[in-house]
Amino acid sequence: MSEDLWPPHALDDPEVDTPPVSSTSGGVTLIIPTFNESANVAELLRQLCACLPATPPCEVLFVDDSTDDTPAAIEKAAADCPFPVDVLHRDSPSGGLGGAVVEGIARAGSDWIVVMDADLQHPPQLVPTLVGEGDRTGADLVVASRYLPGGSRAGLAGGYRVAVSRGATWLAKGLFPRALRGISDPMSGFFAMRRRAVTADALRPLGYKILLELAVRCRPQKTAEVPFVFQDRFAGESKSTAREGLRFLTHLAALRSASPLARMIGFGLIGLSGFVPNLLALWLLTHAGMHYLAAEVVANQAGVLWNFLLIETLLFRDRRRHRHWADRVGRFALLANADLLLRIPLIALFVGRFGLEVLPATALALVTTFVLRFAATEALVYLPRGPRAAARTRTTTRS
Numbered sequence: 001m002s003e004d005l006w007p008p009h010a011l012d013d014p015e016v017d018t019p020p021v022s023s024t025s026g027g028v029t030l031i032i033p034t035f036n037e038s039a040n041v042a043e044l045l046r047q048l049c050a051c052l053p054a055t056p057p058c059e060v061l062f063v064d065d066s067t068d069d070t071p072a073a074i075e076k077a078a079a080d081c082p083f084p085v086d087v088l089h090r091d092s093p094s095g096g097l098g099g100a101v102v103e104g105i106a107r108a109g110s111d112w113i114v115v116m117d118a119d120l121q122h123p124p125q126l127v128p129t130l131v132g133e134g135d136r137t138g139a140d141l142v143v144a145s146r147y148l149p150g151g152s153r154a155g156l157a158g159g160y161r162v163a164v165s166r167g168a169t170w171l172a173k174g175l176f177p178r179a180l181r182g183i184s185d186p187m188s189g190f191f192a193m194r195r196r197a198v199t200a201d202a203l204r205p206l207g208y209k210i211l212l213e214l215a216v217r218c219r220p221q222k223t224a225e226v227p228f229v230f231q232d233r234f235a236g237e238s239k240s241t242a243r244e245g246l247r248f249l250t251h252l253a254a255l256r257s258a259s260p261l262a263r264m265i266g267f268g269l270i271g272l273s274g275f276v277p278n279l280l281a282l283w284l285l286t287h288a289g290m291h292y293l294a295a296e297v298v299a300n301q302a303g304v305l306w307n308f309l310l311i312e313t314l315l316f317r318d319r320r321r322h323r324h325w326a327d328r329v330g331r332f333a334l335l336a337n338a339d340l341l342l343r344i345p346l347i348a349l350f351v352g353r354f355g356l357e358v359l360p361a362t363a364l365a366l367v368t369t370f371v372l373r374f375a376a377t378e379a380l381v382y383l384p385r386g387p388r389a390a391a392r393t394r395t396t397t398r399s
């Protein structure tokens with residue numbers, strides 16, 4: 001790759017407020033997550049040696065969760081490299097692939113961070129192009145995209161995986177039209193980002209989609225894209241499982257419900273979905289011979305349980321550690337049933353005191369108790385107790 005793809009960098013940008021751990025300010029830190037990639041790392045480093053220019057300075061940081069001899073293989077291959085190669089081996093690998101990348105970002109002090117896979121599905125030759133494109137256009141984030149003309153997903157095995165990947169892309173873009181504007185491939189794991197554009201206080205990636213996390217939480221001002229061909233794996237096999245799909249959906253929900261208003265809408269939608277198990281249980285119980293009033297009370301608990309499970313996994317994932325689960329179920333159920341009890345006197349009040357018709361009074365009571373229940377659930381079930389609990393609940397990774 002020619003030198004002119006690397007225009008000079010502005011050194012010592014005063015806006016960079018994070019203490020650089022590495023000393024290559026002005027340079028590029030390549031963050032490469034590895035999980036049992038011992039058969040790939042030597043070839044990867046060989047290709048990187050062949051294509052990375054001497055300036056600006058580059059360094060490679062492997063964030064490794066392997067159970068095989070990947071760290072040793074890296075160290076052996078690194079001996080021939082003209083640039084620094086570090087391995088950060090994590091004995092307790094929290095957060096999987098995304099967690100590994102976040103740990104790498106926290107340690108990187110260069111102007112540019114490039115994230116790429118270790119299995120050569122991401123062509124190393126594109127690294128200078130990504131950074132060069134960012135310098136040329138002033139973009140904070142440059143994504144290697146499979147969906148631009150010239151790009152392709154040749155290495156994505158099977159029609160099933162292609163369809164899943166496409167569906168996931170549409171879903172993410174539909175949920176985050178603004179944050180992902182100009183990013184045709186938000187599922188890409190290959191991108192360059194300016195260190196100073198990583199502005200989120202805390203990154204909480206869940207699973208594979210670290211680019212999504214960065215684009216949505218940090219909202220880089222300007223983005224650019226470069227096409228790339230997603231190649232076949234050089235060796236070994238993919239570490240992604242069906243469970244990743246579920247994690248992806250949970251991740252989307254967590255990102256989407258980061259603001260209070262969005263959380264309230266989510267709370268309402270989940271509440272509506274609770275009618276299904278509620279009515280189903282009512283039907284089962286009355287058919288089994290239970291008196292309909294008793295059945296109403298029991299069936300309501302089915303709806304409450306359903307709501308609780310969805311709210312726990314989708315809305316308040318990060319905020320549930322400070323209370324035992326039994327404590328949370330108890331409080332949640334109490335509030336949900338209090339909501340029912342409160343509604344009747346409230347309707348009576350609206351009709352009797354304020355002269356409202358029954359229908360608008362009922363609608364108003366529904367909305368009032370809903371907002372109250374949302375506020376109370378957030379405050380009494382999921383708000384951390386005291387500053388120490390709050391600190392524990394927050395992810396401590398500084399970005």
Ligand code: GDD
Nearest residue numbers: 033034035063064065096097100117118187189238239240
């Ligand atoms: N440290 C660490 N910890 N690394 C991991 C872990 C983990 O738990 N799981 C996977 N990795 C590493 C792998 O060793 C590899 O270098 C890289 O992350 C990607 O893993 P693959 O298993 O090869 O993923 P893939 O090919 O299915 O998915 C790729 O394509 C997706 C788009 O379709 C990745 O590039 C994804 O980031 C990308 O979203």
Ligand code: MN
Nearest residue numbers: 117119121238
């Ligand atoms: Mn791969």
